[in-house]
Amino acid sequence: MKKLACALVGxxxxxxxxASRYARCKNVRLVALCDIDPxxxxxxxxxxxxxxxxxxxxxxxxxxxxxDEFAAAEKGRVDMIDLCVPTYEHARLACxxxxxxxxxxxxxxxxxxxxxxxxxxxxxxxxxxTHMVAQCLRFSPVYGALxxxxxxxxxxxxxxxxxxxxxxxxxxKWYYDHRKCGGAVLDLQLHDLDFAVSLLGTPSAIxxxxxxxxxxxxxxxxxxxxxxxxxxxxxxxxxxWLRAAFKPGFEAVFERGLLEYDGAELRAFDAKRRPVxxxxxxxxxxxxxxxxxADCVRRGARPERCRPESTRESVRLALLQARxxxxxxxxxxx
Ligand SMILES: NC(=O)c1ccc[n+]([C@@H]2O[C@H](COP(=O)([O-])OP(=O)(O)OC[C@H]3O[C@@H](n4cnc5c(N)ncnc54)[C@H](O)[C@@H]3O)[C@@H](O)[C@H]2O)c1
Numbered sequence: 001m002k003k004l005a006c007a008l009v010g011x012x013x014x015x016x017x018x019a020s021r022y023a024r025c026k027n028v029r030l031v032a033l034c035d036i037d038p039x040x041x042x043x044x045x046x047x048x049x050x051x052x053x054x055x056x057x058x059x060x061x062x063x064x065x066x067x068d069e070f071a072a073a074e075k076g077r078v079d080m081i082d083l084c085v086p087t088y089e090h091a092r093l094a095c096x097x098x099x100x101x102x103x104x105x106x107x108x109x110x111x112x113x114x115x116x117x118x119x120x121x122x123x124x125x126x127x128x129x130t131h132m133v134a135q136c137l138r139f140s141p142v143y144g145a146l147x148x149x150x151x152x153x154x155x156x157x158x159x160x161x162x163x164x165x166x167x168x169x170x171x172x173k174w175y176y177d178h179r180k181c182g183g184a185v186l187d188l189q190l191h192d193l194d195f196a197v198s199l200l201g202t203p204s205a206i207x208x209x210x211x212x213x214x215x216x217x218x219x220x221x222x223x224x225x226x227x228x229x230x231x232x233x234x235x236x237x238x239x240x241w242l243r244a245a246f247k248p249g250f251e252a253v254f255e256r257g258l259l260e261y262d263g264a265e266l267r268a269f270d271a272k273r274r275p276v277x278x279x280x281x282x283x284x285x286x287x288x289x290x291x292x293x294a295d296c297v298r299r300g301a302r303p304e305r306c307r308p309e310s311t312r313e314s315v316r317l318a319l320l321q322a323r324x325x326x327x328x329x330x331x332x333x334x
Contacts, residue, residue, distance in 0.1 A: 010085035016046030156255030183217020189239030210325030
């Protein structure tokens with residue numbers, strides 16, 4: 001089957017990282033780039049806290065300086081858009097692109113408010129086009145291994161899950177305004193919250209203690225997700241933009257074993273804490289999520305692994321966490 005043609009809109013930090021993945025995608029190829037900053041369209045490489053994006057041959061791509069210019073030239077030639085613009089533009093541009101007839105993969109967080117999330121869901125429904133939010137951890141082989149241990153029961157029931165994602169303030173100016181980015185609680189902590197909820201479902205209550213930081217919002221957070229039942233796991237997520245180096249990771253304690261991920265390596269230990277061999281390969285989660293989305297589009301299938309309704313639920317819970325932080329860490333029923 002022919003590969004889909006994709007245009008990437010928002011060629012900044014994560015845009016570069018996405019763009020460099022297309023060379024290895026089976027279902028889709030990158031044909032165009034769009035960014036309102038002409039300087040970005042001249043940069044073949046981006047260096048962010050995720051490391052170097054790798055280099056791209058820009059001469060092979062059609063370049064546009066606005067969405068309007070792009071859509072006028074590419075309607076009917078491009079199948080899907082990979083939307084990597086700042087968060088405050090997600091809903092507006094995703095709705096516009098869906099109504100223009102493009103399938104849309106849009107970056108996380110889905111949007112800044114539930115009303116915006118609902119507008120995106122409605123635009124996809126009305127247009128009949130496919131939409132998915134790029135919650136990349138759902139496509140990570142490492143987090144996939146955690147899911148397999150929880151769902152497959154190899155170490156018995158999950159007793160505790162502690163997830164973290166900390167680092168410095170991101171690279172662009174708009175992150176210094178929580179009204180544009182949502183603060184670390186929505187932008188960064190959401191990754192682990194979304195994964196935990198995709199794994200364990202919506203908790204019955206949630207609480208979050210937070211410190212305000214450079215965004216003016218909650219940029220250092222420690223959250224608890226409460227699940228009902230005497231044997232329910234203890235679940236925490238921690239996030240920060242007030243640290244130096246970027247460090248994601250988790251510890252998952254099971255009845256008869258332990259999984260530990262330090263951002264580089266996933267290790268497993270049995271009940272006596274002896275190492276257990278695992279065969280989890282590297283984590284090109286961005287390439288895997290792009291290819292999964294393109295495959296759904298080609299098959300006319302719903303993106304069941306990351307449905308927009310489920311990413312809306314994660315935004316809803318992150319907004320409740322922000323509310324809890326504003327109330328000094330009070331428990332909030334979900
Ligand atoms: N999945 C991940 O791991 C991950 C990592 C980083 C960022 N993100 C998310 O990706 C999004 C982008 O973040 P970033 O750090 O790459 O931002 P960035 O500021 O580095 O890049 C955004 C780019 O979009 C361009 N842009 C802005 N408005 C535009 C418009 N209307 N049309 C076209 N281009 C426009 C800007 O000029 C810029 O080049 C954010 O929502 C962020 O939360 C996700």
